[in-house]
Amino acid sequence: MLGVLALAMVMVVFVTWQVLSARSDASADRELSHEAAKFRGFATTPDATALRTPEELLERWLQLNLPDDSEAFFTIVDGRPYRRGQGTPPARLDTDTAFIQRIAGATEPTYGWADSSAGKVRYGVLPVRVGDQPVRAQLVVIEFRDLIAQPSEDAARALAVVGAITLALAAVACWLITGRVLAPIRQLRSTAEQISESDLRRRIQVVGTDDVAQLARTFNTMLDRLEAAFLTQREFADNAGHELRTPITVIRGHLELMSDDPDDQEQTKALVLDELSRMNRMVDDLLVLAKSDRPDFLAPGEVNLTELVVEVVAKARPLAERQWRVDETADAVVIADGQRLTQALMQLVANAVRHTQAGDRIAVGSRLQNGQVLLWVADSGSGVPAADAERIFSRFVRGDDQVRAEGAGLGLSIVRSIAQAHGGEVRVAEQSAPGARFELTLPEVRG
Ligand SMILES: Nc1ncnc2c1ncn2[C@@H]1O[C@H](COP(=O)(O)OP(=O)(O)OP(=O)(O)O)[C@@H](O)[C@H]1O
Ligand SMILES: [Mg+2]
Structure with missing residues (x-):
């Protein structure tokens, strides 16, 4: 210039x-x-x-x-x-x-x-x-x-001198101005260089309201998200490790203490197989969750809502002695991933079974409402305390009831991931009747 x-x-x-x-x-x-x-x-x-x-x-x-x-x-x-x-x-x-x-x-x-x-x-x-x-x-x-x-x-010489002085002044002004303009960008760069995976807490100081300040603000928000993502991931890995260690300890303990008695051996074998299948399920769930951020998580196709609900009830019936019901179903075909929706509903059904007694009622249903697909699983069991209604959807979070030891606390996170991948949500619905009612809402997409 x-x-x-x-x-x-x-x-x-x-x-x-x-x-x-x-x-x-x-x-x-x-x-x-x-x-x-x-x-x-x-x-x-x-x-x-x-x-x-x-x-x-x-x-x-x-x-x-x-x-x-x-x-x-x-x-x-x-x-x-x-x-x-x-x-x-x-x-x-x-x-x-x-x-x-x-x-x-x-x-x-x-x-x-x-x-x-x-x-x-x-x-x-x-x-x-x-x-x-x-x-x-x-x-x-x-x-x-x-x-x-x-x-x-003389005039030409004066012109040259004045020109040179002007140029020198312009150079100094340029230097000062670019220095002032570039200072925040330099700070941005040096902070960006200092930020590493291990220290995501640093932020750039934001001064003023100009474009550079805006850039710094955007950068900081991005760091907030990155930090949150890293924290969740670390927590997730910690929890997963911790949860997997328990069955391993149990298996090792029993194998070490196993005697030559055939009865004892038979018992230990059954217990070890049980623990292994629990681990297997947990690893499968973790894999589903790990995959849920990926674009190929869903394989959308045509889903008949009535067939979906009826099939889920048919699959669930052998799980336990309950009063199985189809509440109502929407007579509609929407675009969604039928297998993932079945998986989500089966998780909800499994929870309902776990929190109900023989003879209790478990109902599944679907409805079209305000341009949305509503799917639900309701039971007449112990219900979800209002204080737990939100947190139970987080990974590895279980309620404080007596059946907590049975699950890893991953089921509802999987349901939420499936709902969110469809652009929808899942929540515990408020209801007057005793028991719990879980509702999945998805945007209604017609083929
Ligand atoms: N139908 C229900 N009735 C009452 N409480 C429920 C019901 N469904 C879920 N919950 C509560 O929500 C918690 C979390 O459920 P989630 O499915 O995430 O985990 P889990 O069933 O304990 O374990 P997992 O599904 O991994 O085997 C449960 O521990 C339970 O306290
Ligand atoms: Mg569950």
């Missing part, structure tokens, strides 16, 4: 210099033509024609004409410098023998450029002829071009 400015500045100064220099050349030329015309005019006056010799004519002219500050006149007679004009010229060319030799023989008006101690000069040699005599004298007019150019050059 500054480079472009500097280049532009140099070009402006260069072009100005060139233009002014060309003008100075032209003005030296103009002065010279003017003096030549004046001399020609003088030579034809009666006063001048009366004179007999070129010496007289030239002397007369020198007397009548004063050179400007940037001019000099002198005359040459018989090839040698003769008289000089009045005043002190900026540089003496009449003493430059090489120059005199070059111009002395001119019999025709001659113009040219030469160098002097006062810089470049534009000169004109005007031969003088009196009557029919051959030419033996010349008037030399010198225009000191560099002196004429002086004011223009």
Whole structure:
């Protein structure tokens, strides 16, 4: 940016210099033509024609004409410098023998450029002829071009200096401004560098309301989410490890204490198999949960809601002696993952079985309501205390009732993951009747 400015500045100064220099050349030329015309005019006056010799004519002219500050006149007679004009010229060319030799023989008006101690000069040699005599004298007019150019050059130089100062000030201003603008970004970068998986607590200081502050705020919110995600994951891994350790300890304890008695062996075998199947189920559940964030978690297709509900009840019936019911079902086909929905309802049904007694009622149903699909499992069991209604959906969380030891507390998290993957929710519904009622709501998507 500054480079472009500097280049532009140099070009402006260069072009100005060139233009002014060309003008100075032209003005030296103009002065010279003017003096030549004046001399020609003088030579034809009666006063001048009366004179007999070129010496007289030239002397007369020198007397009548004063050179400007940037001019000099002198005359040459018989090839040698003769008289000089009045005043002190900026540089003496009449003493430059090489120059005199070059111009002395001119019999025709001659113009040219030469160098002097006062810089470049534009000169004109005007031969003088009196009557029919051959030419033996010349008037030399010198225009000191560099002196004429002086004011223009000064102006160009001033322009260059002012330009350079402006550029320097602009550079300083740029540096200060970019420094101020970039400071928060630099801080952002260094904080981002310091943040690692092990220390996600750092945050960027947010100052002001500009775009950079907004960026910092967005960055901080992202860190909040990341930190929460890491914490949940760590907790999840801790819990999973802890939960899996229990059956392993139980199995090891029984195997170590197993005697040679065949009855005892039979008993231990049954217990070990039972614990293993519990572990197996838990690992399966953990895998489902781990997969639930992935896009291929669901395989959507057409789901007939009536078939779904009836099949779930049919599958659940052999689980336990209960009054199994289909409350009501919606006569509709929606787009969803039928297998995952069955899995969710089976988890709810398994919970209902666990929290009811023989002869209790367990009902499953579906309904279309406000553009949503409503699925439920209701039972007439012990019910869920209001205080637990939300937290039981978290992983590894179980209620405080006597049956808590049986499960790992993963069932409802799986139900929630399935509901959320469909863009829906699951909750414990409030109801007047005793028992618990779990409701799954999904957006109604028609094929
Ligand atoms: N139908 C219900 N009636 C009363 N309480 C229930 C019912 N369903 C769930 N709960 C409570 O919610 C808790 C969490 O249920 P969740 O299904 O997540 O775990 P779990 O059944 O204990 O274990 P898992 O499902 O992993 O075998 C249960 O421990 C229980 O206290
Ligand atoms: Mg359960």
